[in-house]
Amino acid sequence: MRKVITFLKEQTKDGLLPWSAQDATAKRFSLSHAAVELLALQNGIFPARYQRNKNMIQIEEQLRLFQSRVAVIGCGGLGGYILEELARLGVGQIVAIDPDIFEEHNLNRQILSSPANLGQPKVAAAAERLAQVNPAVTVTAIQDAFCLANGFELLAGTHVAVDALDSISYRLQLAEFCNLAGIPMVHGAIGGWYGHVASQFPGETTVQQIYRHWVAGKGIEQQLGNPAFTPAVVASLEVAEVCKILLGKGEPLRNRKLSIDLLEMEMQEISYAPAPVTLVDAA
Amino acid sequence: MKITLKLFATFRNGRFKVAEQELPEGTDVRQVVLGLGLTEEEIGIVMLNGRHGELDSTLSHGDTLSLFPLVGGG
Structure with missing residues (x-):
């Protein structure tokens, strides 16, 4: 999992994880998109697809919604x-x-x-x-x-x-x-x-x-x-x-x-x- | 006694939105409903002075009674 998290962090740009990186992570590590998103949110990485939620839904709240x-x-x-x-x-x-x-x-x-x-x-x-x-x-x-x-x-x-x-x-x-x-x-x-x-x-x-x-x-x-x-x-x-x-x-x-x-x-x-x-x- | 009667949604068709009504003392909501030519089955919500009311509720001078039709679609 540490490898996955490191990979996710490397892909993060301006505090946001692009969908292309989420998708690439899922393929590279044979994980479901759900598993990748959970890991990202649990490690303080905000998926870019939710960036317009960001000022009303904080990352821990986004994690709560996801769970x-x-x-x-x-x-x-x-x-x-x-x-x-x-x-x-x-x-x-x-x-x-x-x-x-x-x-x-x-x-x-x-x-x-x-x-x-x-x-x-x-x-x-x-x-x-x-x-x-x-x-x-x-x-x-x-x-x-x-x-x-x-x-x-x-x-x-x-x-x-x-x-x-x-x-x-x-x-x-x-x-x-x-x-x-x-x-x-x-x-x-x-x-x-x-x-x-x-x-x-x-x-x-x-x-x-x-x-x-x-x-x-x-x-x-x-x-x-x-x-x-x-x-x-x-x-x-x-x-x-x-x-x-x-x-x-x-x-x-x-x-x-x-x-x-x-x-x-x-x-x-x-x-x-x-x-x-x-x-x-x-x- | 006088009450204010407010009708909502389809209940307004051919009737009114709001009207003052002169009613005999002791009139209940059901009598007002039937007096409008509505049936009990058509009633969704009875609101009496802003709160949920009942068909059996007895009206008092100065009350505001609101009637909403039944809505159940999805």
């Missing part, structure tokens, strides 16, 4: 943008979960879809895209539907779960699972010009409260559909939440929900009562 595992549940409208942004941010392990294949009606908004991959699994497109965007990221593609029953298998070791589902009932299962497993969840939903975002930490019930009045079926997306831009907006807000939660900085949307209206360009914040604190046995 994080984030699951994206749903690889459609929201999920496609979320996956793209997580990989570019430098989150090292990304789990992409979706049972579906691409269909023509996905083409107006789902960034992973194209006429060439209609009929292909969404998670296969996700793995292919992320391998192109950031080869140092390890992607686990799971072509399956998330539910309470398979949660522990699918989300093992996950630091944050990102909701990119299109079903309220599955979303409620994800929220319930995340509480059981002690995983923070970033929730997002869209319909037409509208969307909302919230983050739920273990022990909180924000998502359950948001869908408190839900009985069955879908929301306004059933009538309105979803355009190209709403998923991109809500997905980006979700990734900002993931970044803050992983790094423990800023103020996540905790016990509050941000509602977005892109037609009138209005944002509303709704407060939720904090979850009751479980009292520890005084004895």
Whole structure:
């Protein structure tokens, strides 16, 4: 390993490690791109691909992102943008979960879809895209539907779960699972010009409260559909939440929900009562 | 009693964004929802004075009630 580190340091220019050097190191020492990036970050070498992160994400934070595992549940409208942004941010392990294949009606908004991959699994497109965007990221593609029953298998070791589902009932299962497993969840939903975002930490019930009045079926997306831009907006807000939660900085949307209206360009914040604190046995 | 009723997203279509409403004492949120021609199933969020509210919440003079439709897509 010392040889590798010395080689990496020799390739560093102005405190930055160019991608060509990362790639050459992987080939020369028969290491994965992930292994090379980990060694670089652990030894204070900043990969040049993240240089524009540098004034907001310090090298130890970049290492923390790289050592994080984030699951994206749903690889459609929201999920496609979320996956793209997580990989570019430098989150090292990304789990992409979706049972579906691409269909023509996905083409107006789902960034992973194209006429060439209609009929292909969404998670296969996700793995292919992320391998192109950031080869140092390890992607686990799971072509399956998330539910309470398979949660522990699918989300093992996950630091944050990102909701990119299109079903309220599955979303409620994800929220319930995340509480059981002690995983923070970033929730997002869209319909037409509208969307909302919230983050739920273990022990909180924000998502359950948001869908408190839900009985069955879908929301306004059933009538309105979803355009190209709403998923991109809500997905980006979700990734900002993931970044803050992983790094423990800023103020996540905790016990509050941000509602977005892109037609009138209005944002509303709704407060939720904090979850009751479980009292520890005084004895 | 008077309340301020705010509607959001598709609930504004053919209605209004914000209106003062004169209501009998003891009116609850559900009665306002049904009075607008909406069904309980269409309701996503009930916000009462900036905080999460319930369909059963009883309204008081001076309250601001906001109604948001259900949004669930991805």
